[in-house]
Amino acid sequence: MTTMPEIMSDTQLQGYTDEQKYQVFNKEFMPHIDSMYNFAFRLTMDEDDANDLVQDTYLKAFRFISSFEQGTNAKAWLFRILKNSFINDYRKKSKEPAKVDYQDVETTYNSDEASETEHTTDLRFETVQDMIGDEVASALNSLPVDFRTVIILCDIEGFTYEEMAKILDIPIGTVRSRLHRARNLLKDKLKEYAASMGYNKNDD
Amino acid sequence: MSGTLHSSTTVGVEGRQATAPMKESCEHQAECLKRIQSILDGGATEEEKEHFKQHIDICKPCIDMYHLEKCIKEALQGKVEKKCCPDKIAAAIRSEITK
Numbered sequence: 001m002t003t004m005p006e007i008m009s010d011t012q013l014q015g016y017t018d019e020q021k022y023q024v025f026n027k028e029f030m031p032h033i034d035s036m037y038n039f040a041f042r043l044t045m046d047e048d049d050a051n052d053l054v055q056d057t058y059l060k061a062f063r064f065i066s067s068f069e070q071g072t073n074a075k076a077w078l079f080r081i082l083k084n085s086f087i088n089d090y091r092k093k094s095k096e097p098a099k100v101d102y103q104d105v106e107t108t109y110n111s112d113e114a115s116e117t118e119h120t121t122d123l124r125f126e127t128v129q130d131m132i133g134d135e136v137a138s139a140l141n142s143l144p145v146d147f148r149t150v151i152i153l154c155d156i157e158g159f160t161y162e163e164m165a166k167i168l169d170i171p172i173g174t175v176r177s178r179l180h181r182a183r184n185l186l187k188d189k190l191k192e193y194a195a196s197m198g199y200n201k202n203d204d
Numbered sequence: 205m206s207g208t209l210h211s212s213t214t215v216g217v218e219g220r221q222a223t224a225p226m227k228e229s230c231e232h233q234a235e236c237l238k239r240i241q242s243i244l245d246g247g248a249t250e251e252e253k254e255h256f257k258q259h260i261d262i263c264k265p266c267i268d269m270y271h272l273e274k275c276i277k278e279a280l281q282g283k284v285e286k287k288c289c290p291d292k293i294a295a296a297i298r299s300e301i302t303k
Contacts, residue, residue, distance in 0.1 A: 037287055051290065051293050055296060062301045129279075133285055136280060136283055161247040187276070
């Protein structure tokens with residue numbers, strides 16, 4: 001394989017010397033390793049798979065380092081490779097229901113305004129404030145992976161809509177609507193969770 | 205970037221006195237929710253920001269939505285554990301590329 005289709009194709013190949021390659025790798029790629037690991041873990045939900053995914057991604061990034069232009073957005077570039085490796089190599093063997101038909105899920109959660117309006121009602125912010133991290137994390141983990149992904153990228157990693165569009169290879173409009181739907185799903189899960197834990201009672 | 209936007213909208217929500225009577229129901233909730241999310245994400249257009257400034261103080265359901273969305277975002281950012289990469293993985297990567 002001489003090219004890497006998942007890397008932004010509009011960049012010119014950089015003529016790095018070996019020494020420059022190591023320098024770019026250490027200065028621009030390695031500082032993101034914890035964020036990359038966290039992303040890998042939240043995608044695979046398995047420590048061994050996350051280890052392998054991060055390692056594969058960094059080795060791939062080094063192999064194709066000439067496609068990376070120094071000083072540009074290394075974090076988004078790396079996240080894009082990780083996301084593609086996940087889809088191509090890990091999703092198949094993951095324990096999730098085989099390739100969730102998210103078109104189907106998206107349709108369900110985008111059907112009509114009425115159903116969207118329902119989501120905005122009775123989860124109270126005080127309830128969310130009372131929850132601990134593990135409870136919020138399990139609500140997040142229960143979302144189908146495509147929805148989980150946009151929330152991780154936006155809310156946990158702080159990527160802009162434009163960066164997310166590049167990482168996920170989808171238009172900005174789709175980023176926004178997928179996020180919107182992901183958050184409606186997340187609120188449903190938080191609400192269910194709150195109800196099962198006896199939070200959110202109207203007794204204050 | 206989102207810092208400056210954030211502080212000005214917070215003043216709008218919590219500080220300013222509303223002059224018009226407070227709306228108890230909102231007929232555009234789905235639209236408003238999308239706009240609120242764009243504002244909190246720092247990805248709102250000028251038009252969305254302007255609309256938000258004009259309306260956020262006078263609509264109770266929108267104020268509630270704003271607080272809930274903000275709170276969920278903060279919980280995701282601040283409360284969910286961030287896993288760190290094990291040192292042995294970083295070491296394995298470094299040794300692999302220098303082979």
